[in-house]
Amino acid sequence: MRDTAENKTITENRIVEMIRLLVPKDSDFDMSTITYADIDQLFPLPIQMQLVEKISEVISFDYGKTKEK
Numbered sequence: 001m002r003d004t005a006e007n008k009t010i011t012e013n014r015i016v017e018m019i020r021l022l023v024p025k026d027s028d029f030d031m032s033t034i035t036y037a038d039i040d041q042l043f044p045l046p047i048q049m050q051l052v053e054k055i056s057e058v059i060s061f062d063y064g065k066t067k068e069k
Helices: 002-019 036-042 045-059 063-068
Strands: none
Touching: 002 036, 002 045, 036 045
8 A cells, every 4th residue: 555655746746847847838847846736637548648648758759679679
């Protein structure tokens, strides 16, 4: 049970950090203030995971090759 909670926290933190890499449409918005609760309200978990995957692909062009290994 504890491992599940730890994994959930790690996943949520990873999602938040990846989403913070995006550039907001409103230049006055500070992405460092966004929380997982905000993200979870906007996107279901499968969409969050897709966003993380796509952001990872963009910031690391070898991500797909590394993931396959």
